[in-house]
Amino acid sequence: MANRDIPEINAGSMADIAFLLLLFFLVTTTMDKDQAYVRSIPKKIEIPPEDLPDVQKRNILAIKANSQNQLMVRNVVFSDPDMISDFILRFYQTSEIKNKPEENFPLYSTATAGLCDLRMAELDAKIEEADKVGASDLVKFFSSALEEWNKKKKAIKLYGKTELREIDKQAHIRIEVQEATAYSIFTQIHNEIEEAIVELRNTKCKELFGEPYTLVKQRYNQDADARDKEVLDLIEILYPARIVEVTPKN
Amino acid sequence: MSKFRKVEERSAPAMNTASLPDIVFMLLFFFMVATTSKETDPTVKYTAPEGSRTEDLTPYKQRSEIDFLYLGAPRNPNRASAFKFGYALSLDNVVQATPDGLYSTNAVSRWKKDKFDQKPARMIAPIEAVITCVKADQSAPTGLVFDIRKQLQDIDALTIAYSVKDKGVNKDSE
Numbered sequence: 001m002a003n004r005d006i007p008e009i010n011a012g013s014m015a016d017i018a019f020l021l022l023l024f025f026l027v028t029t030t031m032d033k034d035q036a037y038v039r040s041i042p043k044k045i046e047i048p049p050e051d052l053p054d055v056q057k058r059n060i061l062a063i064k065a066n067s068q069n070q071l072m073v074r075n076v077v078f079s080d081p082d083m084i085s086d087f088i089l090r091f092y093q094t095s096e097i098k099n100k101p102e103e104n105f106p107l108y109s110t111a112t113a114g115l116c117d118l119r120m121a122e123l124d125a126k127i128e129e130a131d132k133v134g135a136s137d138l139v140k141f142f143s144s145a146l147e148e149w150n151k152k153k154k155a156i157k158l159y160g161k162t163e164l165r166e167i168d169k170q171a172h173i174r175i176e177v178q179e180a181t182a183y184s185i186f187t188q189i190h191n192e193i194e195e196a197i198v199e200l201r202n203t204k205c206k207e208l209f210g211e212p213y214t215l216v217k218q219r220y221n222q223d224a225d226a227r228d229k230e231v232l233d234l235i236e237i238l239y240p241a242r243i244v245e246v247t248p249k250n
Numbered sequence: 251m252s253k254f255r256k257v258e259e260r261s262a263p264a265m266n267t268a269s270l271p272d273i274v275f276m277l278l279f280f281f282m283v284a285t286t287s288k289e290t291d292p293t294v295k296y297t298a299p300e301g302s303r304t305e306d307l308t309p310y311k312q313r314s315e316i317d318f319l320y321l322g323a324p325r326n327p328n329r330a331s332a333f334k335f336g337y338a339l340s341l342d343n344v345v346q347a348t349p350d351g352l353y354s355t356n357a358v359s360r361w362k363k364d365k366f367d368q369k370p371a372r373m374i375a376p377i378e379a380v381i382t383c384v385k386a387d388q389s390a391p392t393g394l395v396f397d398i399r400k401q402l403q404d405i406d407a408l409t410i411a412y413s414v415k416d417k418g419v420n421k422d423s424e
Contacts (some may be wrong), residue, residue, distance in 0.1 A: 008376040015267065018274035025278060029285035034318075035304035036383055036411035044403050065392075149321065180335075180395025183321075184299035185391040185413050198303050221309040246394050 015018070037190040040241065059106045059170040061091050067180035071189070081188055086235035092167065092239060094145050106171035112163045116153035120146055153235040164237070172242035179248045193243060200239045205231070256366070258390045294340045298321030299388035301414035307383065315375045316411070319358070321394060333357040335391045339398075358401040366407075383411040 063084065064072040071078045073087055095107040101107065130138035156164045175189055201213035209216075210224040213235050220228040283392035310316040323330060330336040333348070339346040342363045366377050382402055386395055399410055 011268070011271070014271040015274055018271050018278060022274055022278040025281045025285070029281065033303075033416075034307040034383065034412075034413065035416040036307055036410045036413040037301070038305050038307075038381060038409065039404050041399055041408045041410055043406065043408060073407055177392045179391055179396075181392045182388065183386045183390040183395060184388035186395065187301050187412055190412060191303065191414070194301075194303040208286065218306070221306075240396045245396075245399070247400065248393050 001246075037187065037194060039245070046199065053170075057168050058104050059168050060172065060174055061088065062174045062176055063192075064176045065178065065181045065185045065189065067178045069182050069185045071185070081192060082188070084192035085199075086195060087197040089200065091171075092196070092200055093174075095167075096165065098167065106168040108165045108167055110163045110165055110235060111152060112158065113153055113156050116149050119149045140215070141177065151233055152237060154230060155237045158230055158234050165236075167240065172244050174244045174246060176246045177248055181248075193241070197239060197241050201235050204238055205235050208234075229243075257319070271401075272312050277393055278366045292320040292322065292340045293343050293345050294320050294322035294387075296320055296385060296387040296390075298385065298413060298415040300417040303418055304414055304416045305409065305411075310381055314369060314373060315373070315379065316381040316383055317362065318383045318385060318413075319361070319391050319398070321384060321398070323387065337387065337390050337394055356401060356404075358398050362402060362407050363405055378406055378408040380407060381409045381411050382407055384411050385413040385416060 061076060066072075071081055071084070073084055078087075091105055094100055094103050095108045099107045101182060123142050127139055127142045127146070130142060152164070173193055175186070177186055177189075198214060205211065205213040205216060209231055213232075216228050216231050219225065220232060254383060305318060319338055322334060322340070324338045329338075334347070339351065339357065341357065346357045362377075362382060366380060369380075382396060382398075384395055395412070402408070403408060
């Protein structure tokens with residue numbers, strides 16, 4: 001009696017149990033990743049400044065959409081929204097090699113390492129002066145400007161050329177929608193902007209570093225690498241994405 | 251005496267199914283690793299618009315540097331008239347009137363602040379960098395999205411993401 005073998009457990013239903021688990025996970029999970037256009041919102045200004053700087057017409061690319069979901073770029077109706085990205089490409093590329101003032105597109109200026117040093121020295125002096133007076137807002141403002149020039153200097157070094165052509169500081173894309181404009185039209189405008197800018201950046205990044213911008217960015221998002229950050233900074237200085245979303249009026 | 255035996259007499263040997271659970275478990279683990287579970291089932295109806303060249307939000311989700319809010323039509327169509335333009339917000343499965351509705355003053359900014367306070371202590375991102383992802387219905391009026399945006403601006407939550415469904419991109423262009 002005592003040395004009877006322990007009977008084996010029947011494992012035939014194990015597969016059924018596993019299938020049940022598998023089906024449960026199949027049903028409750030989703031395969032699609034969350035995809036979106038990431039944008040930043042400008043900081044709130046408590047007291048709006050009275051004298052706003054003049055923005056030249058050539059530096060504005062206004063994309064408008066009305067409540068009937070019709071699109072207009074620079075006051076020309078676009079029946080085919082896919083054409084918008086081509087227009088944005090022209091906005092960036094017209095004066096890229098050589099300034100063409102006769103065209104109604106933003107002009108480029110040239111930055112050199114020497115210019116960066118000069119501007120940084122100027123800002124250093126300004127920070128010191130503001131620090132003496134105790135104007136912390138000014139110190140903050142000048143410091144961020146200093147950081148910007150420092151970034152530019154690094155970018156020029158990485159670029160490997162003596163000078164760097166950059167688009168006008170004021171050049172921007174402006175999205176003007178109405179309250180009743182469908183959200184899909186709004187995202188379509190973002191889609192067109194993204195398409196154009198990613199294409200510009202990818203081409204440039206491939207030419208300089210042999211891999212597309214999107215790949216570098218993806219890698220940087222996963223684990224922040226200092227070298228990748230420099231590459232991204234350079235590409236973003238060459239093709240800045242300045243997007244202004246205008247709040248619709250009631 | 252016949253040279254041939256009757257074939258029918260012998261039954262086929264039972265197949266050994268001992269490794270079947272292993273195979274199924276392997277499938278199971280694949281799906282568990284490859285998929286993400288739905289965080290919430292939104293309490294409003296929404297269909298995402300399509301777009302290409304989007305950014306993948308997975309890294310932000312892994313670092314919990316992102317919050318989702320939904321904007322869509324309420325499940326009960328009779329209630330639509332209670333909301334501005336017939337669209338309601340869903341903040342963590344609580345249906346709210348759209349931002350400037352009568353009963354939900356600053357609902358979005360209060361929700362976002364609460365969310366930020368509940369973040370794990372190891373998160374170092376400031377509130378400016380924590381993304382708020384707006385998942386809006388494709389025919390929702392953009393004015394409501396701007397209402398949300400304004401509330402986020404008020405509390406310095408300065409990164410917004412407009413959610414779309416990626417329709418894929420022509421790989422030749424890369």
